[in-house]
Amino acid sequence: MSATESSFPKARQKDLVVEELPDETLVYDLERDKAHCLNPTAAMVWNRCDGQTSVADMAALLEQELDLPADESLVWMALDRLGKARLLEEPVTLPGEAARYSRREIMRTLSRVAGLTLLLPAVSSITAPLAAMQASCIPRSTCKFVLVPPNCTGLPICEQPTKCCLTKNATQCTPKAC
Secondary structure, three states: OOOOHHHOOEEOOOOEEEEEOOOOEEEEEOOOOEEEEEOHHHHHHHHOOEOOOOHHHHHHHHHHHHOOOOOHHHHHHHHHHHHHOOOEOOOOOOOHHHHOOOHHHHHHHHHOOOOHHHHOOOEEEEEOOOHHHHOOOEOHHHHHHHOOOOOOOOOEEOOEEEEEEEEEEOOEEEEEEO
8 A cells, every 4th residue: 555545544344343432442353353442542543544534634633632733643653553453454554754753752742742642542452362261160170070961061171271071971071172
């Protein structure tokens, strides 16, 4: 994507679940099983990535909506982070002047404006655990000596997380591969 095309970025919409909260936007990527938390600055930029709004317009909106300086480098920083989180249709190509801005320089600029460094665009991401990892585990001894069918739980065994407590036969529960 050229610098001109990336001046009008487009947010990815497919396979995402979005929940907007007062101070952040949560985005769950169903394709990659990743959860992303966007702070207000990153969320405002992402919400304006419609393929029609320019980076300059987004910078002006940052000033109007969040009382931040109308600085395009903030928008480019947000776009870079959103691109790394794969929340844009296409990765952005930073133009020469945007690529030279460092996070430190932007923080210096923002700190002169009433300590606004907390509003730097931030995208925090985590990988969602597998369903079996979200469940509680049971001790091996409980599965082997206490539970009897049909009470075999199917839960992972604490000492052996790759094994679950399953029915061996009509009278006994036993650890088996999950």
